[in-house]
Amino acid sequence: MSPRPRNKANKGLPPNLYLDVRRGTYRYRRPTDGKWFPFGPDRSKAIGAAKQLNLEFMGGGDLVSKVQGTAIDQFTAFLDSYEKVILPPRELAKGTLELYAVRFRQFRAAWPTKAINELTIRMVAEFLDGLTPRSANQARALLIDIFNHAAAKGLIADNPAASTMPRIEKKQRKRHTVEGLRAIREKSPVWLQNAIDLALITAQRRTDILAMRFDDVREGFLYVVQQKTAKASDAAWIRFRVTPELQAVLSRCRDNVPSPFLVHRRPERKKQAEQKEHWTKIEERYLTRAFKDARDAAECYAGWREEEMPGFHEVRALSLHLYKKAGKDGQKIAGHASEEMTKNYQRDHCEVVWSDAVPDLDISEFAR
Incomplete structure (x- = not known):
């Protein structure tokens, strides 16, 4: 059924807006309850206001607000x-x-x-x-x-994310075994073997292993600033004494590829290499994939589910376990802060106090 046509005085007006001929003014009828509102004699203002109200009441206001909003x-x-x-x-x-x-x-x-x-x-x-x-x-x-x-900034009244509940995380990854990591190392390219050896003897994270440079070795020490915790603890500023065990690994890192990084490789694609800090630098995700490939090739954890398979990060845990087993102090090696330590990194810090560590773990059993 078609709606009843508007009278002559109201033709050309948007829905719900009417002209009071006797007074020469306009009024708006709210569609939700029929209540009337005076809009005055200005025709253009009345039409503009009526159109905006109609959009709100007819469900288009949210679209308009998205366009009009900042x-x-x-x-x-x-x-x-x-x-x-x-x-x-x-x-x-x-x-x-x-x-x-x-x-x-x-x-x-x-x-x-x-x-x-x-x-x-x-x-x-x-x-x-x-x-x-x-x-x-x-x-x-x-x-x-x-x-x-x-x-x-006043854009929202409440935080919707804060009202949600955190999920319970069940740790599924298992630890590396000595035999398992040895098998993975045997299936790894030389640069990955070097990364594994450095992780074993220094117990550092993937990020810090890949950031180690040859010029960080000076005056008998390897200087490392842990990127994850450098601003929170002075234990993150570590200098590793170049022990015979560490020197053996450093020596293996030197090859015929001119690179400033201890762990490096000659890239297969030059164009991708040009986008990096240095063309020989290894990205974290690449190391993770390469380690997984070597682990799969080694078939050392048969029967374990994919979510249980330990990655490169778990080499750090094995390293700390072996240090403890050998009766050595793994805290300084790992860069774990004690409660008594004060923050080393401050806005106006004058001098860095390095935490000395002795990386003397025998890892010869992994390179048999």
């Missing part, structure tokens, strides 16, 4: 600002920034057109439910920080 009200736009303004002063490690980049891509894919104040607890919870427990907890922590900054 760019930063969009979640993706605020995320851009968070990346460019908030993160840089924190001077986060490269590995942390790479992890954040993965999460940012997930956030943008989940809510590409949402305004930041439209995101609800349920939306965030459903997003987190689609991730593994570890990934969900990482994403949740990052979202809490993002929404905290949005709340500080």
Whole structure:
């Protein structure tokens, strides 16, 4: 059934707007309850206001607000600002920034057109439910920080991520065995063997192993600044005495490839190499993949599920276990701070106090 045509005085007016011919003014009838509102004699203003109200009452207001609202009200736009303004002063490690980049891509894919104040607890919870427990907890922590900054700018009233529950993470990866790691090392290229040996004798993380340089060896010490904890503890500033055991590994790192890094390789593709800090530098993800390939080739952990397979990171745990087994102090080797230590990295720090460590673990059994 077609609607009743408007009378002559109201032709050309948007729905719900009417002309009071007797007074020469306009009035608006609210469609939800029929209540009338005076709009005055100005025809253009009355029409503009009526159109805007009609959009709100007829379900198009959210589309208009997205166009009219400031760019930063969009979640993706605020995320851009968070990346460019908030993160840089924190001077986060490269590995942390790479992890954040993965999460940012997930956030943008989940809510590409949402305004930041439209995101609800349920939306965030459903997003987190689609991730593994570890990934969900990482994403949740990052979202809490993002929404905290949005709340500080008055863009949202409550933090939807903070109201979600963290997931319980069950550690599934097993430890390396001496026999297993020895088999992996035998299937590894020379550069990866060097990385494994350095991880065993220094108990350092993947990031710090790949950052070690030949010019870090001076005056009988190998100087290492742990990238993950350098700003939190003076135990992260370590100088390893060049023991005979460490010197043997350092000597194996020298070859005919001109590189400033202890662990290095000649790349297969020159174009990709040109984008790196140095053409011989090995990226963390490449090391992880190469280690997995060697582990699969070694077939040393038959019967273990994929999620149980130890990676390169677990070499550090084996190293600390072997130091303890040999009756040696693994705390200084690992760079674990004690409660009495004061922070070494300050804005106006004058001098770095290096924590001395003696890397004298016998790892000859791995190179049989």
